[in-house]
Structure formats: C-alpha cells, structure tokens
Amino acid sequence: MTFEFGLLGDLEVRVDGLLVDIGHVKQRSVLVALLAEQGSPVPLDRLIDRVWGEQATARARDTLYVYLSKLRQVLDIQREPGGYRLRADSVDLHRFRTLVTQARGQADERALELLDEAIGLWRGPALAGLDSPWLAEFREELNVERVEAELDRNDLAIKLGRAVLPELLKAAEQRPVDERLIGQVMLALHRAGNSAEALRHYEALRQRLADELGVDPGAPLRVLHEHILTAEPARTPRQLPAPHQWFSGRAAELTEVRGEGVTVIAGAGGVGKTALAVQWAHQHLDDYPDGQLYVDLRGFDPSGEPVTTEAALRGFLDALGESGGEVSANRYRSLVAGRRLLVLLDNARDTEQVTGLLPGNGSCAVLVTSRNRMPGLLTAGAHLVPLDVLGASEAREFLTSRLGRARVAVDPGDLSELLWWCGGLPLALGIVAARAAMNPGLPLSVLADELAEGRLDALDAGEVGANLRAVFSWSRDALSAEAAALFALLGLIPSTDASLAAIEALSDRPRTRMVLRELENAHLVHQHVPGRYRMHDLVRLYAADLAGENTEALHRFTDHLLRRAGAGALTLEPHRPLPELEPCERFSDSAAAMRWFDEEHESLLAVQRVAAERGWHETTWLLARTMNHYHRRRGRSGDELTTWHLGLSAAEHLGDKTKQAAAHLCVGLIHAQLSHSTLAQDHLARCLELHDEDDFEARAGAHRAIAWAMEHAGDFAGALDHALDALDGFRKADLPMREAEALNEVGWRYACLHRYADAADYCEQAMTLSRKLGHVECEAATLDSLAHIAHHDGRHADAIAHYHESLTRYRELDNSYEEATVLHHLGDVHAALNQHGEARELWDRALTLYLAQGRTNDATALAEVLGS
Numbered sequence: 001m002t003f004e005f006g007l008l009g010d011l012e013v014r015v016d017g018l019l020v021d022i023g024h025v026k027q028r029s030v031l032v033a034l035l036a037e038q039g040s041p042v043p044l045d046r047l048i049d050r051v052w053g054e055q056a057t058a059r060a061r062d063t064l065y066v067y068l069s070k071l072r073q074v075l076d077i078q079r080e081p082g083g084y085r086l087r088a089d090s091v092d093l094h095r096f097r098t099l100v101t102q103a104r105g106q107a108d109e110r111a112l113e114l115l116d117e118a119i120g121l122w123r124g125p126a127l128a129g130l131d132s133p134w135l136a137e138f139r140e141e142l143n144v145e146r147v148e149a150e151l152d153r154n155d156l157a158i159k160l161g162r163a164v165l166p167e168l169l170k171a172a173e174q175r176p177v178d179e180r181l182i183g184q185v186m187l188a189l190h191r192a193g194n195s196a197e198a199l200r201h202y203e204a205l206r207q208r209l210a211d212e213l214g215v216d217p218g219a220p221l222r223v224l225h226e227h228i229l230t231a232e233p234a235r236t237p238r239q240l241p242a243p244h245q246w247f248s249g250r251a252a253e254l255t256e257v258r259g260e261g262v263t264v265i266a267g268a269g270g271v272g273k274t275a276l277a278v279q280w281a282h283q284h285l286d287d288y289p290d291g292q293l294y295v296d297l298r299g300f301d302p303s304g305e306p307v308t309t310e311a312a313l314r315g316f317l318d319a320l321g322e323s324g325g326e327v328s329a330n331r332y333r334s335l336v337a338g339r340r341l342l343v344l345l346d347n348a349r350d351t352e353q354v355t356g357l358l359p360g361n362g363s364c365a366v367l368v369t370s371r372n373r374m375p376g377l378l379t380a381g382a383h384l385v386p387l388d389v390l391g392a393s394e395a396r397e398f399l400t401s402r403l404g405r406a407r408v409a410v411d412p413g414d415l416s417e418l419l420w421w422c423g424g425l426p427l428a429l430g431i432v433a434a435r436a437a438m439n440p441g442l443p444l445s446v447l448a449d450e451l452a453e454g455r456l457d458a459l460d461a462g463e464v465g466a467n468l469r470a471v472f473s474w475s476r477d478a479l480s481a482e483a484a485a486l487f488a489l490l491g492l493i494p495s496t497d498a499s500l501a502a503i504e505a506l507s508d509r510p511r512t513r514m515v516l517r518e519l520e521n522a523h524l525v526h527q528h529v530p531g532r533y534r535m536h537d538l539v540r541l542y543a544a545d546l547a548g549e550n551t552e553a554l555h556r557f558t559d560h561l562l563r564r565a566g567a568g569a570l571t572l573e574p575h576r577p578l579p580e581l582e583p584c585e586r587f588s589d590s591a592a593a594m595r596w597f598d599e600e601h602e603s604l605l606a607v608q609r610v611a612a613e614r615g616w617h618e619t620t621w622l623l624a625r626t627m628n629h630y631h632r633r634r635g636r637s638g639d640e641l642t643t644w645h646l647g648l649s650a651a652e653h654l655g656d657k658t659k660q661a662a663a664h665l666c667v668g669l670i671h672a673q674l675s676h677s678t679l680a681q682d683h684l685a686r687c688l689e690l691h692d693e694d695d696f697e698a699r700a701g702a703h704r705a706i707a708w709a710m711e712h713a714g715d716f717a718g719a720l721d722h723a724l725d726a727l728d729g730f731r732k733a734d735l736p737m738r739e740a741e742a743l744n745e746v747g748w749r750y751a752c753l754h755r756y757a758d759a760a761d762y763c764e765q766a767m768t769l770s771r772k773l774g775h776v777e778c779e780a781a782t783l784d785s786l787a788h789i790a791h792h793d794g795r796h797a798d799a800i801a802h803y804h805e806s807l808t809r810y811r812e813l814d815n816s817y818e819e820a821t822v823l824h825h826l827g828d829v830h831a832a833l834n835q836h837g838e839a840r841e842l843w844d845r846a847l848t849l850y851l852a853q854g855r856t857n858d859a860t861a862l863a864e865v866l867g868s
Helices: 025-035 044-055 060-072 092-103 108-119 133-159 165-174 179-191 195-212 219-230 251-256 273-283 309-319 329-336 351-355 375-379 392-403 405-409 412-422 426-438 444-453 468-477 481-490 500-507 512-521 537-547 551-572 590-613 617-634 637-654 657-673 677-690 696-712 716-732 736-752 756-773 776-792 796-812 816-832 836-853 856-867
Strands: 003-006 012-015 077-080 083-086 261-267 292-296 342-348 365-370 383-387 497-499 526-529 532-534
Touching: 025 044, 025 060, 025 083, 025 133, 044 060, 044 083, 044 133, 060 077, 092 108, 092 133, 108 133, 133 179, 165 179, 179 195, 179 219, 195 219, 251 273, 251 383, 261 273, 261 375, 273 342, 273 365, 273 383, 292 309, 309 329, 342 351, 351 375, 392 405, 392 412, 392 426, 412 426, 412 444, 426 444, 468 481, 468 537, 481 500, 481 512, 481 537, 497 500, 497 590, 500 512, 500 532, 500 551, 512 526, 551 590, 551 617, 590 617, 590 637, 617 637, 617 657, 617 816, 637 657, 657 677, 657 696, 677 696, 696 716, 696 736, 716 736, 736 756, 736 776, 756 776, 776 796, 776 816, 796 816, 816 836, 816 856, 836 856
Parallel strands: 261 365, 261 383, 292 342, 342 365
Antiparallel strands: 003 012, 077 083, 497 532, 526 532
C-alpha cells in the first residue's frame, strides 16, 4: 500500500490514491505531530506536548493510545524503542523543502522551474482547522518558508525578465511592510519603464515604517531607491522592419516559432524566412516590453562581406542607449540581462556569425533566419522551424491577394498555370505579381507563356532582389568548392530525385554524403526520404544552367542505374541472362529487387528518355529490357509500352535483328493485353519473321507470345496450336525452364477449350518440372491453372487450396499483377459456393489492384459483377 500526506493546506491522507478520513481534530493533530519528524520515531511525551500542550490531563496518555490505535487501523505506524514511527511514501512538505534546497544549487532557469514546482504544492494555509500552541508555531514556521521561497522565486523571475508585476502588486497589498517584497515591486516597475510608480511605492513604505515603527527602510532598499533616482530613462529600441503588406499563409509555421530561447527559421533562398520572422515579431510586440533589436547580417549578400559580430554589437549598443565605450558581447549581455527583448538576427550565414549576438539569459527571445540550418545552434538547444515552399491553397491565396480577384477571375486557368510554374516558391510568386503589377494591361496568359518558354528568364523583375537567378547564386557562392561543383552536377539529373548511390556515381568523388549535407544545410537539396535527394524545380533549372554539357558525368549516372536495373532483372528472372551487361551483384531476393525498381522507376524512365535523345541506342534498349519484368509484375502497361517503343527504335538504329525481334515481341504482347488485336498481330508476326528457322528458342518465344495474343482475342484453338509449337521449340532448344512454362500454357489452353483431362495432364507435368527446377514463378502460374481446372471439375476445395498456394507464391515474388488475377478467380470459386461475403471481399481487393495497374477492361468487368 502507498501512503501520501498533504500538510500544505487542509490535512489530506491518501491510501493507494484514495482520500481517507482520519477522524476528529485531535486525532488529525496526532498525525501531524508524527509527520513533522520526517520518518523518525516520536516519543510519547513529545506527542502529548504537541497535541495538548499545557492543557494535557492525567488521562492524556490513555487518550493518545486510543488515537494511535485508530490511526494504525488505517496507516502504517510502528512502535519502536524511541517512540512511534509513521511510514510515509510521500509528504508534500518534505517535497517542498527538497525542491527549495535543490533550487539554491541550480542555474537561474532551472532554479526558477524548481521553485515554481515547490510553490505549486501549496493548496492554501497550512494545517487549516488544526490548533494547539505547537501547531500554531509550526504553521507560522511553514508560512515563513513559503514566503522565503516566493521571494527567491520573484528575484529569479525579475532577473530573467518574466512578467511578474501583477502578482507582486497583489502580494504587496497583503504584506505592505515587507521590504524585500517592496524592493522587488520597485525593481519590476523601474525595468518596465515606470520609475515614478516605483518611487511612489518606496515613499509609501517609508511613511508607514516611520508611523508604525519609527524606523527608516533598510540599507538595500535605500540603495535601490538611489539607483532609480539617478538612473537615466531606459531606451526602448524599436528596430523591426515593417511587416510585409501582402503576407499570407504560414499559419502552421507561425505557431512553431517559440517566444523564448533561440528559434532558427531555415529554408532556401526566396522561401520567405524574413517575412515569417517579421510577421511573428509584430504579432508578439506586447510580449517584449523592453523592445526589439534587428540586424540584417547579410550572410549571403553578393554586394559585400557579411556583417561582423562587432559591427552588429555596436548597432545594438547604440540602440540601447550605450554608444561609446567598449564594444563587446559581455557588455551587451550585461546590458540586456533581465530585460524582456526580442532579437531578430536576419540572413545569418553560419553559427559563428551569431554566437556573439546571443543574450546570456532566458529573458530575451532570439529569432535567427538563415539558408543554413545552423547545426551548431541546434546542438546547443535551439529550436528549428524548417520553411518549405507554400502549399497549393496558400500559393493561390498569395498570388490572388496581389493580383486582385477581378484580374484573376478573367481566366482562372492562367492563374493555375502561373502557380504550377512557380512551384510554391514565395519569391517566384512575388516576382510574377510584381511583373503583373508593372503591366496592368498584360494578360496573365502572356506571363504563363513566358514561364513555359524560359522559367528563370521570366522570373526576373529587373532588380537584384527580384531576380531568381541572382538569389540562387548567393546561396551557391557561399558553398565550398566541393559543394558548388556537386550542386552543378545535380543539374544533370533528369528525374525529380536521386539516390545517394546514384549521386555518388554521378560525382565520382569521395565524401559525397558529407558534401550533400552541406547542400542540405544550405537548403539547395532536400533529403525527403532517407537516402534520396531532390531539389525544387526552379533550383534544379538553375543548377542545370551551371552544369552545361557534361556527358561523362551523365554517362556515369545512367550506367549506374542500368547496372542496378540489370541486377534487379537477373534477380527477378535468373534464367534470362543479360550478356550485354557486366556481371553485377544481384539483390537478396525478388522483394528487394521490386522495392529498388519502385524507388528508381521515375529515374529509370527519365534516363531512358535522355539516352534515346542522345543516341545512346544500346543503353536505351537495355533499359527497356531490364525494366520489362518489373513492369509486368506491377501491371504498368503504359510505361512498358513507352519504354519498348524507345527500345524498338534503338534496336532499329543498331540494325540488330535479335533486339528488334525482342522489342516487337514485347510491344505486341502489350498491345494484345490492351486489346489492340491488329497491332498485336503485326508486331508478333514481325517478331517471328526476324528469327531464323534454326533458332528454336527465339521462334518458340514468338509462338508463345502469339498464343497469348490469340487467347486474349478469344481464339483458343489457335492459341493452343501456337502453345504446342512453343513447347516443341523449347524442348528442341533444351531449355527446361521454358519447357515448364510451356507445359503449363498448353494445359491452360486445353482448359480454355474445356478439355480438362488433357489440361490437368500437362499442368501436372509442368508442376513436377517447376518444383524440380525451383522455378517459383512457373509453379505459381501452374497452381493458378490447376485451381481453374479443379473449379470447373467441381472440386471447389482443391481449387481454393491451389489458389491460396498460388497467392502465397506470387506474394513472395511481389508480383501484384498476377496476385490481382488470382484474387479475382478465388472470388469466383467462393461465389459458386454461395459464400458471397468472402467472394465480394476478394473481388474488392482484386478491383483495387486492377485500378492501380490501369487494367481498365478487367476492372470494368469485375465492377459489373460487384454491382449486380
């Protein structure tokens, strides 16, 4: 059991958290007498003296035994040789005293926290309702301790610039001759700029002491009085720039700024850091009655050197009325100690530039804006507010408020295009607004066309601060030589992001990760997920201008992706070699390869386009080949068709019949899948023509593709003939992996013709060979075929078992395309068993995958089933 006691207010006793009634006044007094000893045994005579005092009778001892007996029924009280000991797990008085003692050994901020916690334990007058001479004396002792703690707390709060004047004035009404308290009132009034009122309080105290006690105030108060009389009026600096007239949005970021300590607002050039800081500062003027200091440190200004610490300090000291004399951080910190100031350090270059400008205590708040994330300040406990581009709705409101709703209403489509080109960057939006304001009659469509033709050229309003290239150049010029070189190379990347490994290949230099960290700190790149980096579109355009022609670096980037794509393709299809690529380390399993393709897909498509544009025909074809199986597993028919059209064109430029045939085959299969029957037949027929008669493997592959296309067109008999030709060809070529696949496909076509005995025979052969070879993908496909056969033979339990096993295999392979098909078929079996709930759940999951894969025909057919 736990026993908790409260003395700082009405007596409270809790046992296991529940409030307990301890009985009448005398019995509660016995408990207090025990608690006062902090766990030590209390002799019987001392208990009697504390509870009854001089009023104790001869029967007091017997009565005390009765009280103790009743208390022991509820509490843990032990009799020992030295008296009675009470076990207490928690006593608020003991906690109060411990906190006060701890506060005396701590720094100001921590000491204030501890004293606040200690004073907060008081619920009212101590031991209310209990009375005896000893209790009255004990109560007064506790009251003195409370007052001392409150006065110590007041000293610290005033020193740290906290707003405590209202509570000081209230306390002074209750203790009008407490000289230390009146001194605190006077000091707080003086520092708030109300010295006349401070002097009035001194005079009132002096008069009261003379009238009531015939004495003068003590020496400390007289010294304070003299200081206030002779001090010059404090100067209150008001250095903030005016807030931006058109400031909008940033509601979430404004709430992130802290009103104490150091807040770093960091972001790329032109993202609106200064505007945010100034807006917040003006919204909180009343929180800083001692004024606001501001300096533009010009950390990235191309017109000159950044402002030195000494120059900034001199400006601050002048603003505070302390011109002349030594210019030092110590003098500045001494001057602002205890004052409630806001210090805005704008456009800082690095931590070193601002360290000497930080106040030495917590009474001031500091805002630092920088393109650098200031890791040195963050390490020391500063709070970071990262600033990114505006969201879509904020950007629209930003531009609409500047252009005027009437002008925007003429053609809302033009506004949307302007917003798209600006990418949410406030500076870009502001330049567009400025150009529109300078030319009121200029249609917004003209500005949109200019941006489409040359975004960086269009984003130039004719002044240095309104020229996006110039603003970006300031960030670049502040970089180390290594970082500047890498930044330019990043402009070569044709996709919106890139992995660390790809960037390392691009740069071909050591320490790439460290250099990227410098670019991150400068907000020129952003690591949006671990290990992947991207730039704002406008920053990327600027970097591309710097990069120029660097074919060698672009080749390194492209070759890296091609080699990894080759490793992925070999992992997914280990039986399909890629002799054109150097041997490379494969992925650990199919799932890892699919994850890599998912992450790099956009980059792969982009580098293939670049390779095609530059005439790198071998690379273009190989990229189509290495992405082929991934596209099929993900059901990305549109992307597959695009890559293979480029691959076919590359093969034709190379004059390579084998590569042309492979491209025609893949393009034909995609057209068949998309129900473009004529195009499918043309491409597949051309594939067959390109192969020599004695190339059994190639011709078998062509027959196999034609069979699939004919099945898709509904010609099952023709599909069976070509499937048998494919099986024969693979056997002649002695390719057991292909033979296993062909056996299953022949069995499937027999099943499509309702010849289930023949179908089962071929599929069982396929299953035996697949398992022997460890060909998991063929095993999964064959299980799907066997499930279909069992379903139509009326063996529904077998069908369900086969479909579930097939699902397991496809999920191991991360083949979501075939997973969708199997889910659909499994739902059909449950529907045949009148298990409609299970069927609908499976169909819903299949439909979700169909839609994600762009399989419109399959999705439409299944949606009709679900809607019926």
